[in-house]
Amino acid sequence: MADPSAFLKAAELLDDGSLPSDLPSDDKAVRRKPNLTDNQRLVMAEFLLKHSQGKARLPRAVITAAADQFEVHRNTVSRIWNRMKMAMDVGSSADVVMKQVLSKKRGNCGRKQKDYSAAMERVKQLPLSQRSSLRALSSAVGVPRTTLFRLLRNDKFDCSRLDIADDHLDDTKQTLANVIKAPLSDRNKRDRLKFCSSKVLPSGVFEDMINVVHINTKWCFLPGNRDAKKTKAMFLIAVARPQWDCQRQRQFDGKLGVWPFVVTNSQLNINLEPSIEPWVQTSAQPGHTFCVLETITKKEIQTMITSNVIPAIKTKMPSLLRNRPLFIQLDNQQMRLTPDDPVIAEHGKADGWDIQVQYQPAYSPELVVLNHRILKHISVEMTMRNITMQLSPLEALITGVERAFGTVTERQIDDAFLALQKTMECILLSGGSNNFDSQEDVTKKSLQHDGSLPISIICKKEALLACQSILNTGC
Numbered sequence: 020m021a022d023p024s025a026f027l028k029a030a031e032l033l034d035d036g037s038l039p040s041d042l043p044s045d046d047k048a049v050r051r052k053p054n055l056t057d058n059q060r061l062v063m064a065e066f067l068l069k070h071s072q073g074k075a076r077l078p079r080a081v082i083t084a085a086a087d088q089f090e091v092h093r094n095t096v097s098r099i100w101n102r103m104k105m106a107m108d109v110g111s112s113a114d115v116v117m118k119q120v121l122s123k124k125r126g127n128c129g130r131k132q133k134d135y136s137a138a139m140e141r142v143k144q145l146p147l148s149q150r151s152s153l154r155a156l157s158s159a160v161g162v163p164r165t166t167l168f169r170l171l172r173n174d175k176f177d178c179s180r181l182d183i184a185d186d187h188l189d190d191t192k193q194t195l196a197n198v199i200k201a202p203l204s205d206r207n208k209r210d211r212l213k214f215c216s217s218k219v220l221p222s223g224v225f226e227d228m229i230n231v232v233h234i235n236t237k238w239c240f241l242p243g244n245r246d247a248k249k250t251k252a253m254f255l256i257a258v259a260r261p262q263w264d265c266q267r268q269r270q271f272d273g274k275l276g277v278w279p280f281v282v283t284n285s286q287l288n289i290n291l292e293p294s295i296e297p298w299v300q301t302s303a304q305p306g307h308t309f310c311v312l313e314t315i316t317k318k319e320i321q322t323m324i325t326s327n328v329i330p331a332i333k334t335k336m337p338s339l340l341r342n343r344p345l346f347i348q349l350d351n352q353q354m355r356l357t358p359d360d361p362v363i364a365e366h367g368k369a370d371g372w373d374i375q376v377q378y379q380p381a382y383s384p385e386l387v388v389l390n391h392r393i394l395k396h397i398s399v400e401m402t403m404r405n406i407t408m409q410l411s412p413l414e415a416l417i418t419g420v421e422r423a424f425g426t427v428t429e430r431q432i433d434d435a436f437l438a439l440q441k442t443m444e445c446i447l448l449s450g451g452s453n454n455f456d457s458q459e460d461v462t463k464k465s466l467q468h469d470g471s472l473p474i475s476i477i478c479k480k481e482a483l484l485a486c487q488s489i490l491n492t493g494c
Contacts, residue, residue, distance in 0.1 A: 055091065060099060060120045063089055067100050068116075075107045135170055138162050154399050200453045201382040208451025210380040212486050215443040219483065225440040225475045229260045230345045231377075232275065232332060233388040234324070236315065239398075241416040250412035252311045253280045254420055255320075256389055256397075257328050260436050261429045264337040273432040275331040277424040279417050280312040280319060311413065317356060324356075325366045329374055346377040350387065385442050385453065391435035397423045433472075440476050447482035450489050 055063070063085060070081050077100065086093040102119040138160045142150075149159040157164040203211070218226050234257045241250035257275040264271050312319060328347065336345075347363075349356070356363065358376045367374030379386045400423035410418060438457075445455040466472040 052090070054122065054124070055089070055095070057121050059089065060122065061117060063096065063099060064103060064117055064120045067096070067103065075104045135162060135166070139170060152399050203382060203451065203453060207380065207382055209490065211383055211386075211446050211451040212490060214380050214383075214386070215446045216483070216486050216490075218440075218443060219478050223478050223480070223483065225443065225478060227260065227475050228436055228439075229262045230340055230343055232257055232259045232328070232336075232345065232347045234328060234347060234349050235387050235389045235394070236280075237389075237394055237397075239416060239420050241412055241419065250416050252413065252416055253315055254278065255280070255323050255328070256394070256424065257331065258389060258393065258427075258432055258435075259332075259336060261433050262337060266338050270429070271335065271337060272429045274424065274427060275335055276327060277420055278323060278327045279420070280315055280323070281413065281417075282310050282312065320356060321360065321362055324363055329363075329366050332374060333370060333372060341371050341373070344373045344375055346375050348377050348379055348387075350379055350384075383453075386439065388432075388435045388439045391438040391442075393427055393431060393435055396427055396431065400426050437472075437476065444476070444478050444482050447486045448479065450485060 066085055066088070067077065067081070071077050082093050082096045082100065085096045089096070099120045103116050106116040106119045141160050142156070145156070145159050150156045153164055153168060157167045160167065162170070218228070220226060234255060236253055236255050238251055238253050254277050256277045258273050259271075259275060261273040262271050263269075324347065332345065332347075356376060358378065360376060363374075363376055367376075384390050397420065446452070449455050
């Protein structure tokens with residue numbers, strides 16, 4: 020057999036069998052090399068078998084030669100050879116010997132798979148009020164939402180195993196909003212174009228909208244049994260753009276408040292109107308009755324704005340906004356107020372403020388910043404939180420809505436304003452149409468993490484040109 024030293028490519032053995040001093044030392048700080056693939060292990064095994072002697076013995080320096088050729092540590096070669104030797108000592112076939120050198124890490128490394136069977140069994144015991152959405156169900160069973168979504172659609176946890184009815188399984192899916200969009204006339208499209216283009220500065224950047232307060236009304240329900248009559252009430256919600264308050268030296272979070280359309284028996288006439296539904300108050304105020312206004316008229320909206328929204332603006336928003344007009348944006352189809360309403364103008368001009376009312380175009384719910392995931396967040400939070408205090412149904416509903424509104428973060432409101440600007444850009448691009456996808460930009464989180472999230476976006480030039488061409492031609 021040839022001299023084993025002939026297998027050495029990069030070095031020659033010394034007389035004492037040691038390596039030359041000019042070879043790189045093993046204790047030097049070198050970058051760790053990746054693990055050998057199964058193909059590389061098989062090639063190394065063939066190399067060792069080719070140069071082995073009888074009784075599974077290797078000549079001197081063959082392991083070192085293999086280590087140099089495959090650029091690994093000699094201990095790696097020794098481990099592979101020892102596995103082969105153990106198989107050859109018991110008389111195993113060549114195929115069995117070669118299988119011993121394959122990596123043992125496949126299927127035996129990484130984080131161990133968690134057992135969610137106990138958590139999935141708890142799904143059967145949850146009331147329907149905690150299964151109205153995937154997020155509520157995730158919070159109730161203590162399983163991440165994405166993991167729960169995967170488990171519910173895995174054959175490992177199908178409906179037959181959990182004994183869940185089909186209608187119950189529907190409750191675990193995410194609630195989908197109605198995507199039917201109102202048909203728009205040419206006049207509606209032109210109004211939308213005029214409104215959106217008025218929010219673009221001459222430089223092509225959208226206004227920062229720090230002087231605009233968005234209000235909207237929403238029916239809220241107390242989670243409960245589907246068969247029972249739900250406790251419901253209409254709320255008015257008001258938010259503004261989060262901004263720095265120089266006078267108070269703190270950040271304004273953008274939340275102005277949420278107020279229910281309810282009255283007490285002292286505010287009602289002797290004969291209740293058909294639009295009013297009574298609710299019994301708790302023993303905290305005996306003798307009082309809260310009543311929910313089923314129909315909201317111009318008078319109730321006017322009272323809500325003058326009694327709650329305008330005082331909240333003057334109390335919470337930065338006082339520097341007194342130097343410029345401040346607009347309350349609302350939907351004329353719902354509120355039915357005029358921009359020059361004398362009652363609102365009187366309250367808005369008081370204390371040195373200039374608070375005015377402006378309308379968004381008709382059939383344009385996407386131009387309300389509250390519709391960009393804020394109202395959805397409040398609805399989901401309502402289903403996730405259980406009011407444990409001894410309250411009447413209406414009090415529990417009001418408390419739940421207020422707590423859910425309190426969980427809305429400053430970042431969510433700021434994201435909604437940026438999404439509103441992207442929506443306006445899409446309206447300009449589409450010629451005033453509403454045929455476009457939702458503009459919830461998924462890159463905002465990464466920009467926020469880098470600290471490079473802009474206050475206002477730059478409107479695309481083609482959007483402005485498309486808007487001007489339509490408005491100029493009168494189409």
